[in-house]
Amino acid sequence: MRRASGKGDLMTDNLILYKEHLNSFLRKITKKFELIAPVRNTYGDTLFEVISSVDDVCIDLAYRPILSPKHFFTPQVETLFTYRYDKSGYTFKDAADSTPRVIFGLRSCDTRGILFYDLIFQEGLKDKYYLDRRKDTILINLVPCNI
Amino acid sequence: MHSVLTTCPFCACGCGLYLHVENERIVGVSPSKKHPISRGNLCVKGWNSIEHVRHAERLREPLIRKNGKLVKTGWNHALKRISHELLRIKKKYGGESIGILSSAKCTNEENYLLMKLGRAILKTNNLDHCARLCHSPSVLGLTNAFGSGAMTNSISELAGAEVILVTGSNTTEQHPQIARFIFEALDKGAKLIVIDPRRIELSKFAHIYLRPRLGTDVIWLNGMMKIILDEGLVDDSFIKMRTENFSEFKKFLSRSDLSQVEAISGISLEDLGRAAKMYAGAKRAIIIYSMGITQHVSGTDNVESIANLAMMTGHLEQEITGVFPLRGQNNVQGACDMGALPGMLSGYQRVDDPAVLDKFSRAWNADLPSTPGLSSVDMLHNAGRIKGMFIMGENSMLSHPDMKNVRASLENSDFLAVADIFLTETAEVADVVLPAAAFVEKDGTVTSTERRIQRMRKAIPPAHLSKPDWQIIIELARHMGYPMDYESPAEVMEEIALLTPIYGGVYYDRLETVQGLQWPCSDRNHPGTPYLHKKSFTRGKGLFACIGYRPPAELPDKEYPFALTTGRVYEHWHTGSMTRRISILKRECPEGFVEISPEDARVLGIINGEPVKVISPRGEVITRAKLVGSLPAQTLFMPFHFREAPANALTNNAVDPQARIPELKICAVRLEKVT
Numbered sequence: 001m002r003r004a005s006g007k008g009d010l011m012t013d014n015l016i017l018y019k020e021h022l023n024s025f026l027r028k029i030t031k032k033f034e035l036i037a038p039v040r041n042t043y044g045d046t047l048f049e050v051i052s053s054v055d056d057v058c059i060d061l062a063y064r065p066i067l068s069p070k071h072f073f074t075p076q077v078e079t080l081f082t083y084r085y086d087k088s089g090y091t092f093k094d095a096a097d098s099t100p101r102v103i104f105g106l107r108s109c110d111t112r113g114i115l116f117y118d119l120i121f122q123e124g125l126k127d128k129y130y131l132d133r134r135k136d137t138i139l140i141n142l143v144p145c146n147i
Numbered sequence: 148m149h150s151v152l153t154t155c156p157f158c159a160c161g162c163g164l165y166l167h168v169e170n171e172r173i174v175g176v177s178p179s180k181k182h183p184i185s186r187g188n189l190c191v192k193g194w195n196s197i198e199h200v201r202h203a204e205r206l207r208e209p210l211i212r213k214n215g216k217l218v219k220t221g222w223n224h225a226l227k228r229i230s231h232e233l234l235r236i237k238k239k240y241g242g243e244s245i246g247i248l249s250s251a252k253c254t255n256e257e258n259y260l261l262m263k264l265g266r267a268i269l270k271t272n273n274l275d276h277c278a279r280l281c282h283s284p285s286v287l288g289l290t291n292a293f294g295s296g297a298m299t300n301s302i303s304e305l306a307g308a309e310v311i312l313v314t315g316s317n318t319t320e321q322h323p324q325i326a327r328f329i330f331e332a333l334d335k336g337a338k339l340i341v342i343d344p345r346r347i348e349l350s351k352f353a354h355i356y357l358r359p360r361l362g363t364d365v366i367w368l369n370g371m372m373k374i375i376l377d378e379g380l381v382d383d384s385f386i387k388m389r390t391e392n393f394s395e396f397k398k399f400l401s402r403s404d405l406s407q408v409e410a411i412s413g414i415s416l417e418d419l420g421r422a423a424k425m426y427a428g429a430k431r432a433i434i435i436y437s438m439g440i441t442q443h444v445s446g447t448d449n450v451e452s453i454a455n456l457a458m459m460t461g462h463l464e465q466e467i468t469g470v471f472p473l474r475g476q477n478n479v480q481g482a483c484d485m486g487a488l489p490g491m492l493s494g495y496q497r498v499d500d501p502a503v504l505d506k507f508s509r510a511w512n513a514d515l516p517s518t519p520g521l522s523s524v525d526m527l528h529n530a531g532r533i534k535g536m537f538i539m540g541e542n543s544m545l546s547h548p549d550m551k552n553v554r555a556s557l558e559n560s561d562f563l564a565v566a567d568i569f570l571t572e573t574a575e576v577a578d579v580v581l582p583a584a585a586f587v588e589k590d591g592t593v594t595s596t597e598r599r600i601q602r603m604r605k606a607i608p609p610a611h612l613s614k615p616d617w618q619i620i621i622e623l624a625r626h627m628g629y630p631m632d633y634e635s636p637a638e639v640m641e642e643i644a645l646l647t648p649i650y651g652g653v654y655y656d657r658l659e660t661v662q663g664l665q666w667p668c669s670d671r672n673h674p675g676t677p678y679l680h681k682k683s684f685t686r687g688k689g690l691f692a693c694i695g696y697r698p699p700a701e702l703p704d705k706e707y708p709f710a711l712t713t714g715r716v717y718e719h720w721h722t723g724s725m726t727r728r729i730s731i732l733k734r735e736c737p738e739g740f741v742e743i744s745p746e747d748a749r750v751l752g753i754i755n756g757e758p759v760k761v762i763s764p765r766g767e768v769i770t771r772a773k774l775v776g777s778l779p780a781q782t783l784f785m786p787f788h789f790r791e792a793p794a795n796a797l798t799n800n801a802v803d804p805q806a807r808i809p810e811l812k813i814c815a816v817r818l819e820k821v822t
Binding site for chain 2: 042045046047049066071075076077
């Protein structure tokens with residue numbers, strides 16, 4: 001990653017990630033975070049997937065993935081808590097998901113959708129499970145770059 | 148969460164869909180965007196194709212009948228019992244006393260293995276499946292005319308057609324994804340002709356809609372062809388180069404009387420003439436048909452007449468030009484391809500051909516029966532004829548006509564074993580019931596209506612103690628003393644490829660694409676065949692057949708004044724064993740009904756939603772009346788999905804003498820108010 005400078009740069013404080021450095025950037029992410037990005041599978045379809053090895057998958061930023069990444073925040077099935085029962089009664093244990101994540105390659109509409117989710121799950125009755133995931137997730141958005 | 152690509156388990160469109168799996172549970176379904184048919188879409192059944200898989204009523208363990216009741220037992224005991232009983236019956240009465248029903252819901256490999264078990268071990272050709280009830284006339288009629296009984300072209304070609312003639316196919320409801328290609332063609336300026344006794348949804352978009360009376364297809368088809376002949380719209384060079392027997396056919400048409408057409412079919416000659424000119428005048432024209440054409444005593448005649456029409460106008464042997472019989476089940480094409488038919492081994496190789504028999508005998512190391520066997524109708528409508536039966540994944544009790552007769556045949560057999568995912572109406576009367584794995588719980592291939600061979604992939608383990616049908620058959624064969632050593636369905640496919648020329652190049656490694664392969668695919672380097680009969684017909688020259696009109700077996704009379712026709716609805720699938728266990732589909736269409744025109748309802752004093760009794764010479768059913776504007780006078784429609792209002796308690800088991808398909812599309816009934 002380099003600090004942007006010189007001709008054509010719109011905002012001099014921005015950092016520009018050059019295309020040839022994308023994989024090494026993502027590889028670095030996988031060391032500290034669970035990386036989720038759009039991957040083109042062998043059938044030609046693109047889906048958001050958890051990536052363990054950046055070099056073994058085809059990251060596809062050209063086609064819109066089949067599903068939005070919302071299920072990483074609101075999975076269809078999740079463990080809310082676990083419990084034990086013994087002589088002293090029930091002992092409950094919170095099963096919050098606190099995996100630090102980076103979701104790379106979202107479309108602006110995905111990000112906008114997630115911002116609406118934030119409104120829904122933060123106001124009134126706060127959804128702890130959603131907010132925990134949201135707090136631990138960094139979103140890296142794609143924007144049209146033909147400006 | 149991970150995603151597994153598989154093929155939809157319902158109709159023969161063959162949509163590619165992803166199963167989203169979390170902790171061995173399927174939590175969602177999404178269509179593949181790159182799949183040539185689904186293209187990012189599914190119908191309501193496809194979107195909801197998974198709920199039944201973990202339904203509480205799934206069969207959990209094998210069941211065996213003791214003192215009249217089905218009780219739990221172990222796999223070994225159940226398989227031993229089936230093996231013992233079927234071998235005992237074979238020894239006592241001969242292989243011809245055993246009947247086997249394979250399944251268009253099971254994979255190609257499972258159909259092939261069951262066909263092998265039946266022929267190599269039990270020495271019976273009494274092998275059939277539900278194609279008997281849907282497209283057996285297509286297999287026969289199109290083979291007679293063209294040499295191949297399958298859809299001539301690919302589904303996506305529809306989008307480029309100039310004219311599409313749809314008859315006897317409620318495409319938007321029964322093949323919704325194919326209907327999307329019709330709409331795409333219409334957007335590009337194509338013309339649509341719909342010919343159907345019911346004013347189906349598609350007729351709203353038709354440039355010409357014609358309403359023939361039920362069971363008069365040969366009449367209007369011959370009329371249309373005579374008009375084409377008289378107007379000089381025949382394709383002379385195609386007929387001369389590619390076909391035979393046209394001169395006889397021409398003489399036959401010249402003798403036919405057009406004035407009869409209007410009187411019998413109810414279609415005016417003027418309207419028929421407009422449709423004839425529109426179809427014959429186009430360069431790229433396609434005929435779509437389905438069970439409205441085939442489920443008649445004249446089913447094969449109807450199909451051969453459609454073949455005549457396509458041949459005389461030269462609408463074959465090219466891209467975007469052909470005959471599209473839309474198959475019903477997701478693997479009904481494959482079950483036929485695999486030889487789950489009484490007269491054919493895999494790849495439509497005849498059992499009475501000594502060279503074919505010799506090839507299979509040597510490969511299987513077994514003597515094989517050489518006389519074609521009985522169709523499912525002949526097995527299930529002759530109480531006492533079949534002593535022992537094995538039924539895999541079919542619910543004949545609800546799907547066959549004249550339910551009482553079927554029940555009598557099944558209950559009168561010495562022994563009946565059924566493998567299924569639920570305790571269906573057929574399984575309820577079995578002596579042994581085996582719990583089978585659902586489509587998401589096993590690997591295999593299925594073949595769609597456009598001859599596209601695609602993978603089904605295992606996404607989760609089988610529920611409870613159920614097993615995939617291919618494993619059940621292998622274990623059953625071992626119990627019968629005939630080892631079947633296959634480690635996987637891929638290994639079964641290798642044997643299929645070896646023995647089946649049209650599948651000669653089909654190997655699992657080649658199916659790891661979203662397109663699969665379309666047969667014929669003769670060897671590893673063959674790319675598959677998007678459209679058939681290129682340069683010449685499979686049989687050499689296309690054969691014109693002179694077909695006379697044969698009226699339906701049962702017409703309304705004073706006692707039974709209404710004609711009843713049967714079919715399906717958008718939300719449900721066949722006997723409802725899967726879709727009626729899916730909450731959204733159940734919500735959308737919770738119960739059976741009988742459709743009636745408002746005029747007829749007014750005469751009988753019936754209001755919408757009122758319970759009524761439908762009575763035929765074979766039985767009676769109480770259901771609710773639904774007033775619709777889509778039906779002609781004196782005609783009723785009932786879907787056959789509902790066990791509590793089974794349309795097939797009423798239908799007639801008169802069959803087409805050639806294809807043995809029952810006449811499910813017309814029988815005589817009367818309607819009474821329930822007081």
